[in-house]
Amino acid sequence: MKAVYERNPLLMGSNKFCPGCGHPLLNKIIADVLAENNWAGDAITALCIGCALNMTPYVDWDLVQCPHGRAAAVATGIKHVQKSKLVFTYQGDGDAAGIGLTETFHAASRGEPFTQIMVNNQIYGMTGGQSSCTTLIGQKTTTSGPSGRDPAHTGYPTKLAEVIAMVDAAGYVARVSIHTPKHIRQAKKAIEKAFRLQMEENKYTFVEVLAMCPTNFHVEPWDAPAYTEEKVLPVFPLGEFKTPEGR
Amino acid sequence: MAKRELMSGNVAMAESAIRAGCNFFASYPITPQTTLLEYMSTRMFEVGREFIQAESEIGAINMVMGAAAAGGRAFTATAGMAVSLMMETLSYLCAAKLPSVVVNIQRTGAGAGGITSSQTDFHYATKSMGHGGLHAYVLSPGDVQEAADLVYDAFAFAEKYQCLVYILTDAMVAQVMEPVELKPMLENLPVREGSAQGSALGGTKRINTINRTDLRSLEGYRSFEAMYDTWQREEVRYEEYRMEDAEIVLVATGMSARIARGAIDTLRAEGVKAGMFRPITLYPFPTQQIRGFAQRGIKAVLDAEVAVPAQMIDDVDHALQGSLPLYKIDCTWNTVFTTEDIEKKLREVAQEV
Numbered sequence: 001m002k003a004v005y006e007r008n009p010l011l012m013g014s015n016k017f018c019p020g021c022g023h024p025l026l027n028k029i030i031a032d033v034l035a036e037n038n039w040a041g042d043a044i045t046a047l048c049i050g051c052a053l054n055m056t057p058y059v060d061w062d063l064v065q066c067p068h069g070r071a072a073a074v075a076t077g078i079k080h081v082q083k084s085k086l087v088f089t090y091q092g093d094g095d096a097a098g099i100g101l102t103e104t105f106h107a108a109s110r111g112e113p114f115t116q117i118m119v120n121n122q123i124y125g126m127t128g129g130q131s132s133c134t135t136l137i138g139q140k141t142t143t144s145g146p147s148g149r150d151p152a153h154t155g156y157p158t159k160l161a162e163v164i165a166m167v168d169a170a171g172y173v174a175r176v177s178i179h180t181p182k183h184i185r186q187a188k189k190a191i192e193k194a195f196r197l198q199m200e201e202n203k204y205t206f207v208e209v210l211a212m213c214p215t216n217f218h219v220e221p222w223d224a225p226a227y228t229e230e231k232v233l234p235v236f237p238l239g240e241f242k243t244p245e246g247r
Numbered sequence: 248m249a250k251r252e253l254m255s256g257n258v259a260m261a262e263s264a265i266r267a268g269c270n271f272f273a274s275y276p277i278t279p280q281t282t283l284l285e286y287m288s289t290r291m292f293e294v295g296r297e298f299i300q301a302e303s304e305i306g307a308i309n310m311v312m313g314a315a316a317a318g319g320r321a322f323t324a325t326a327g328m329a330v331s332l333m334m335e336t337l338s339y340l341c342a343a344k345l346p347s348v349v350v351n352i353q354r355t356g357a358g359a360g361g362i363t364s365s366q367t368d369f370h371y372a373t374k375s376m377g378h379g380g381l382h383a384y385v386l387s388p389g390d391v392q393e394a395a396d397l398v399y400d401a402f403a404f405a406e407k408y409q410c411l412v413y414i415l416t417d418a419m420v421a422q423v424m425e426p427v428e429l430k431p432m433l434e435n436l437p438v439r440e441g442s443a444q445g446s447a448l449g450g451t452k453r454i455n456t457i458n459r460t461d462l463r464s465l466e467g468y469r470s471f472e473a474m475y476d477t478w479q480r481e482e483v484r485y486e487e488y489r490m491e492d493a494e495i496v497l498v499a500t501g502m503s504a505r506i507a508r509g510a511i512d513t514l515r516a517e518g519v520k521a522g523m524f525r526p527i528t529l530y531p532f533p534t535q536q537i538r539g540f541a542q543r544g545i546k547a548v549l550d551a552e553v554a555v556p557a558q559m560i561d562d563v564d565h566a567l568q569g570s571l572p573l574y575k576i577d578c579t580w581n582t583v584f585t586t587e588d589i590e591k592k593l594r595e596v597a598q599e600v
Contacts, residue, residue: 009448040447046313047456056456061447064316065343065455067336070309073301077313077321078443080297081271085317085445103309106302 008035010061016054020221022121022211025178026187027055030117033192034061034086039199042086046075048095051125055090069100072107075114086199088115093134094124097160104160111169113202115194118160120175120236121213129216133158136235141216157235161208165241171203173242177210179228183238190240197244210236251428256388256421257283259395260324260350260414262429265294267402268436269322269348271314273299273307278362279418280326280352308333308340308349315345316454318442320402322347326418327354330368337411338377341471342462343455346405346439348398349383350414352421353501355580364418364502365579369558372415373530381471383413384478385530387500389486391425393527399430404482406439408474415529417553419502475531484527485536489515493522495596496540497589498563499551500526507551510589519597529559537566547572547600551589555579572600 010031017024034040043061047053049068056063066074071089079087089096096104096118104116123141124130131141131149134157138148145153165173172194176187187209194205210232212224219227254262261283264272272291274284284300291298297314301307307323314321325333330351340347351372355365376383384404388394394416401412438444443452453459461467489511490496499507504525514521524540526533540548548571550560557577564573576592578584 034447042445043447044317044443044445053457056453057458060449060451062443062445062452063454063456064313064443065453065457066312067309067339070305070312070336073306073309074313074316076299076306077271077273077310077315077319078317079313080299080310081314081317081319082444102302103306106306110299 008032010035010040010059012058012060015058017051018215020212020214020224021051022119022178022209022213023051023055025184026119026209026211027059029178029184029188030191031059033188033195037192037195039086039195042084044078044082044085044087046071046078046087046089048089048091050092050095052090052092052119069095069098070103071095072100072103072116076107076112079112079114086195088117088195090117091119093118093120093122094132097158098133104164105167108164108167108170108204108206111171111204113198113204115198115205115207117191118206118208119211120208121211122157122232123213123216125213125216136231140218159236161206161241164206169204170206170242171201171244172197172205174240175208175210175236175238177228177233177238179210179212179225201244203244249428251426253424253426254391255282255424256391256394256416258286259391259427259429260398261286261290263395263399264322264348264402265290265296266430266432267399268320268433269296269402271297271311271319271321272323273301273310274323274325275301275304275307275329277326277329279354279421280324283324283350304329304332305336308336311347312336312340312345315340315347316343316443318438318444320436324350324352326352327360327368330371334377337383338379338381339455340411341376341381341383342379344409344462345454346409348401348405348412348414350398350416353415353417361580362418363580364553364583366417366501366503366553367558367579368415369529369552369554372413373532376411382475382530383411384408384482385413385415385528387415387527387529388420389501389504389525389527390420391423392427394420395427395429410474417502419505479531479534482528483531483533483536485533486525486527488523488525490522490524492520492544494520494544494546495549495593495600496545497521497523497549497551497593498526498537499523500529500559503551503553506584506586507589509586510593513590514593514597519593521593532562532566534562534566537563538568538570540567541570545571547574547596549592549596550575551584552577553579553583
């Protein structure tokens with residue numbers, strides 16, 4: 001009998017993420033992109049500190065665990081030594097846009113030929129739901145105060161994709177979401193495009209992925225897609241913010 | 248015999264790193280390291296190696312971490328306060344057992360400090376490499392030739408023990424120019440096994456990840472402890488200068504030892520049996536060697552260092568365990584002691600014992 005669907009061998013066993021979390025879904029999208037393009041044997045991930053590090057036991061490609069926020073600098077070192085390999089960071093918003101903004105920005109400015117994947121769930125998940133620089137206005141966190149994020153105190157959500165798109169050396173910048181099947185397909189295309197531009201044209205590429213964190217959104221997992229649609233997308237618009245000319 | 252060339256400590260260390268196979272250098276400008284960075288900025292391209300002027304010392308040391316994780320022979324150099332910026336990742340390099348070489352050219356004082364030469368990072372370099380209590384192999388060169396040799400050997404040592412080698416030198420050794428004979432250029436070095444080079448499905452390499460229980464466990468930390476014990480037994484390095492029949496021994500490193508050497512000769516000419524013991528490894532410290540002083544007929548020890556409060560004296564004191572009287576001469580900032588100051592202090596000690 002012909003198999004019509006099989007488990008991706010790059011994903012081993014079960015994972016420890018919360019129900020409805022965006023990480024395992026995004027892990028699978030990346031694993032599928034690697035497998036379908038025969039890139040798995042060339043992949044090296046610079047992994048952040050945060051919920052993302054729960055992927056380490058169950059994804060089966062090379063991983064380097066980085067100090068918090070420094071994945072773009074670590075990936076720079078990796079890529080300079082392994083120039084033909086597919087190097088990408090996998091970071092949360094707190095890691096890439098908060099503590100690691102300097103490393104992110106300057107890797108983009110130098111045009112380092114690797115891909116940064118920033119998983120934006122508007123929260124510090126691993127430590128239990130503290131405010132991030134991407135937390136929505138009015139969103140309640142364990143550090144926002146009872147009325148939620150107030151611009152008078154903590155300003156507005158950081159929109160990193162738009163910032164990186166202004167950098168001359170950035171080759172491809174996109175923001176995608178994974179809250180519906182349609183968005184999952186778009187996200188997969190964007191990641192594949194980012195990887196391909198890295199491998200074939202030596203471009204620095206950046207993909208911000210809006211991910212659901214029902215635990216810290218304080219919604220049921222099945223309500224998280226609607227939350228994303230109603231509250232997150234108006235603040236973080238989707239799309240390709242920078243592409244190589246004509247593509 | 249190779250040609251002897253006149254070069255500064257900074258340039259000698261840079262060229263030695265290249266000859267030892269360094270294929271990745273990332274760094275950020277800071278006095279008094281800058282001429283090392285400038286030399287690498289052209290020389291690394293000449294030999295087809297990777298050079299990056301990073302956005303910060305934090306960026307530089309994390310690039311070193313990435314390069315080391317991917318199998319590169321990674322190197323950085325910095326000074327004084329900028330080591331503080333690197334400390335978190337220095338801890339990671341130790342914990343992940345990533346071979347790498349770091350040079351710290353000490354400059355004076357806390358906070359912004361000053362740019363004069365000093366020895367104020369001794370405790371910082373030897374007691375714990377950042378958070379967590381692990382150690383680098385810490386070396387202190389006494390002159391330009393030794394700085395070149397220690398950096399050259401550092402790369403092989405780092406690979407042998409899968410550790411961080413930390414050259415703790417000072418602005419005097421880094422900036423003075425002396426004739427140097429450099430070691431040969433190593434070619435076609437193999438890429439280290441176990442590094443992340445892309446090897447999915449079964450051969451996957453996980454560097455420093457949460458499931459590395461071989462390192463992240465009691466057993467892992469016992470293995471670090473055992474490595475440090477091995478260093479203490481087998482890898483301690485030091486120089487003894489006119490110590491054969493010495494009764495008064497000066498303990499000093501780096502710039503202090505340079506200043507003190509002439510004082511030993513003067514006191515010898517005056518008939519005082521003075522000698523100098525110069526630790527080359529600061530971690531592991533030559534504890535057993537200093538502990539044996541009393542059995543060698545030595546009557547007093549003088550610690551000399553450019554740090555106030557003095558730092559290395561704590562390790563000398565720990566080694567002596569009260570077996571001999573311990574004196575000190577120290578200084579900092581704009582008042583570095585002279586050879587004559589040390590001669591005077593040695594005469595005082597000679598009269599007391």
